[in-house]
Amino acid sequence: MTHIVVLGSTNMDLVAYVEKAPQRGETVTGREFRTIPGGKGANQAVAAARAGATVSMIGAVGNDAFGTRLRTGLEHSGVNTDHLRTVEGPSGTAHIVVDDEGGNSIVVIPGANGTVDHLVPGDEGLIASADALLLQLEIPMAAVLAGARTARAHGVRTVLTPAPARPLPPELLSGVDLLVPNEHEAAALTGVPDPFAAADALLAQVPEVVVTLGPAGCLYVTRGAEPLAVPAPRVTAVDSTGAGDTFVGALAVALAEERPVREALTWAAAAAALSVQREGASASMPYRSEIEARYTA
Template sequence: MEQKPKVTIVGSINMDLVTITSQLPKVGETLFGDQFQMNPGGKGANQAVAAARLGAHVQLIGCVGSDNFGKELLAHLQNEGVDVSNVEPVTGSTATASITVSGGDNSIIVVPAANHSVTAAFVESKREVIANSDIVILQLEIPLEAVEKAVEIAKENNITVILNPAPIQELSAELISKIDYVTPNEHEQVLLKQNHNEKELIGKLIVTKGSQGVSIIEAGQEIHVPAYKIDAIDTTGAGDAFNGGLAYALVKGFPLREACKYGNAVAALSTTKLGAQSGMPTAEEVATFMNSRE
């Protein structure tokens, strides 16, 4: 039997509180919404579900609160086939994301809560898990010290690292130098360029552009990988779907451009249902979709 790709994700676990409305409220304005949902979320957990549904063996490293949200999220992730043996409950609340969805777009406010308990020391205690991975995915919804420690452990063991730099913050040149792929959206790319010499990012940068696809930035050129056209219902989690698909494809041996194409297909399919995780497709669904678009 073919061995499953071993994907380790160090990251955030949230409960998403989603309001669907015909228009986004202006400052001071009160509107009636059309629908409310509570959905499992957090960039780390979203990427974990994306990779697990594709068939990877996913280890998620993170924290939840001691509240009901924490219990619900752990049960949900286990049901999705994510290994949560390295997710620890801590005193206090689970992280939440308040998301307003209107016309396929969204705005988000995150309260980190238990995600702040993912410290460098916590990550160090998971050294063996990271060291035995095929690939590691990180985001910036956990403390930067934890990201730096995870990258350090991965590089000591020659493991490929993907950093999804969201929400964007200033990163050290040393950290960037140790990362294999950085996957900002267009807004995050602008801020990255303000803080970094472009040479530091050459060969690492994969910019996600929503319905326009992604761009691979290599020395002297930009390689555009177009998106798949699809009727989007909810774009929440599409970037996370791309990152999960990219990681899975890279471990499976896809060349970078083909891995990005695969990630685009995963992202496209993820937008066809409400909720960041509910639309994540299986490998079979992705294969069928890509074959139908050839």
């Protein structure tokens, strides 16, 4: 079975559901509040595990009630947490407002994730054993760099989600095989608003790029080939939180299984489409059987 390692964040999502998100200085009344395990790293781990991979998580939670629930949630989805550290202090949190159109705005408080600034004994061997390493930017850059270096040294495919968007060190880019920004992150990284032009600009720095385009699907570019645009299934979105992480987790599984690129992208888009029809991040992520039932080549 495919083995995927995720080095990244775990957060408790504190989600308020409202008709319309408040403007600056405005107070609105919400209709519901929920606490849902999340964090881009944990989300991608859950997505990959539900999509059929063996998944191990490297990261940290606090020694609080959220930390216990975050660890349990990962384990319940089949993610191995032997390398998920427990540290003194609070777990990470994400404060999320979701409107009735399924859009969201998010404030992340790193908490325990801020302590993940290096690899500890055993992490390198775990990464070396993987078919793919998934990285994001919700933990300190030093750990992201260490993970990418380790993966490159052992010939492990590295997939980076550059979120939250920030300047990417050349050393990191040299260790990335596949970069998966959304269209806003691609624009922030390149200064180019058009996703096709932004993808081309990013391709000068990494071998492969997928720019996700929300309801419009995704764009894949690689050196020496024509761009490939893959549409997303038409669905009514309830909550888009975690859709990008669902896409990345499912895509990593499909590529590790050596599916053709178009098939892998279409399969991942089907997984993301299923997730936006449900509330929550990790709670919304589909299982392999659901993806296969929704997937159409």
